[in-house]
């Protein structure tokens with residue numbers, strides 16, 4: 001009898017652990033580059049206003065070094081020097097070189113734009129920009145240095 005209670009207790013702990021682990025699962029993951037740039041991306045993502053648009057679940061972002069990023073977009077005919085997102089995977093890739101010269105306002109809008117693609121589940125640049133304007137509360141800042 002005591003053994004059954006122990007098994008039941010272990011099950012309760014096991015289920016509780018699963019629920020807590022699920023609740024604590026990270027919503028936004030950033031990989032690559034330096035701690036400074038990763039923290040910057042997290043800070044800028046957290047500053048976006050997701051009250052009117054749903055935040056993408058399990059959004060993953062990878063910062064690629066310039067040469068790796070540019071080789072990929074050249075080989076896959078992806079016309080961007082800044083960032084692109086795989087919609088089904090909710091995975092964004094960012095060119096580290098862009099992070100080096102862009103200011104926070106520019107990086108923040110690019111993150112919002114990529115989130116916009118995931119939210120509309122579309123490749124439309126206009127729709128992604130429209131959602132980015134809602135998330136940032138501002139227009140796309142000029143990207144010229």
Ligand SMILES: [Zn+2]
Pocket residue numbers: 113117124125128
């Ligand atoms: Zn876009």
